[in-house]
Amino acid sequence: MNTMDSATGLDERAATTAHTTGLAHRNSSSHAIAGMAEANVLAPAQLERRRLIHRDESVRRQSDAFREVRTRLLGLADGQNFVALMVAVSPGSGSSFVARNLAAAFAFDETKTSLLIDCNLRYPGQHKALGVDPASGGLIDFLDAPDRGIEPMIYQTGVPRMRLIPTGKARENGAEYFSSAPMRTALDELRNRYPDRYIFLDGPAVEGSPDARILSDLADFVVVVAGYGRDTPKAISQATAGFDPGKLAGVVFNHAP
Numbered sequence: 021m022n023t024m025d026s027a028t029g030l031d032e033r034a035a036t037t038a039h040t041t042g043l044a045h046r047n048s049s050s051h052a053i054a055g056m057a058e059a060n061v062l063a064p065a066q067l068e069r070r071r072l073i074h075r076d077e078s079v080r081r082q083s084d085a086f087r088e089v090r091t092r093l094l095g096l097a098d099g100q101n102f103v104a105l106m107v108a109v110s111p112g113s114g115s116s117f118v119a120r121n122l123a124a125a126f127a128f129d130e131t132k133t134s135l136l137i138d139c140n141l142r143y144p145g146q147h148k149a150l151g152v153d154p155a156s157g158g159l160i161d162f163l164d165a166p167d168r169g170i171e172p173m174i175y176q177t178g179v180p181r182m183r184l185i186p187t188g189k190a191r192e193n194g195a196e197y198f199s200s201a202p203m204r205t206a207l208d209e210l211r212n213r214y215p216d217r218y219i220f221l222d223g224p225a226v227e228g229s230p231d232a233r234i235l236s237d238l239a240d241f242v243v244v245v246a247g248y249g250r251d252t253p254k255a256i257s258q259a260t261a262g263f264d265p266g267k268l269a270g271v272v273f274n275h276a277p
């Protein structure tokens with residue numbers, strides 16, 4: 021067990037049990053990242069308003085913490101891109117904050133792209149946090165009519181190489197969507213199309229929704245986000261116990277304000 025200490029709000033521990041079974045071999049045909057069109061790239065002050073890390077010294081400790089988690093996941097993935105599910109132990113502990121910033125940390129590496137998918141159907145928030153207008157719909161709109169394809173639901177975020185699929189229509193229960201064949205096929209295609217694309221699913225908290233567990237079936241890794249001083253050790257171990265130990269990449273301790 022490795023613990024990273026940080027005064028800036030993020031501690032990270034990697035579970036020793038994590039391994040990489042379930043990562044299918046994918047070939048690494050190149051794709052032109054440099055060719056990705058980027059409109060409205062955000063300045064550091066704008067990133068800060070969206071509670072996103074940036075390259076300035078002022079947020080160095082926090083961005084280092086996210087880079088550390090990035091390094092840990094890359095180590096577990098052993099050269100393959102992956103789908104990582106981020107879930108909080110209890111609502112509000114910060115899975116959306118951590119998922120957003122981890123996706124940004126991956127995109128900061130110019131050889132990688134990241135795709136954040138908001139899978140919190142009841143309380144979707146990533147589009148608001150990132151200032152994205154989901155004009156052509158989101159994940160649920162795609163799953164309701166998969167023939168339209170998922171491309172129109174992929175939005176720029178203002179962070180180069182980072183994209184967002186918002187939830188689209190709100191729904192009470194994700195089970196029928198997340199266990200559907202179109203969801204699985206779409207995720208496989210999104211991951212396999214570009215070997216340098218890393219996918220982050222932002223799920224609802226483990227407490228109060230079965231969706232987190234259902235979503236974990238779609239992920240290579242699960243990262244559990246615990247609210248520092250907020251989620252008890254018992255709640256954290258109950259939350260982690262619900263997942264396949266082979267997928268559990270670790271627990272991130274987040275100091276929500």
Ligand SMILES: Nc1ncnc2c1ncn2[C@@H]1O[C@H](COP(=O)(O)OP(=O)(O)OP(=O)(O)O)[C@@H](O)[C@H]1O
Nearest residue numbers: 029071108111112113114115116117143275276277
């Ligand atoms: N370490 C942090 N530093 C600054 N702000 C944070 C931090 N963690 C969380 N926040 C803020 O706290 C609020 C709650 O966090 P967030 O939405 O990430 O929680 P969540 O676990 O996704 O909640 P939900 O159960 O609604 O999905 C948000 O406004 C978020 O921006």
Ligand SMILES: [Mg+2]
Nearest residue numbers: 115116140145
């Ligand atoms: Mg959330």
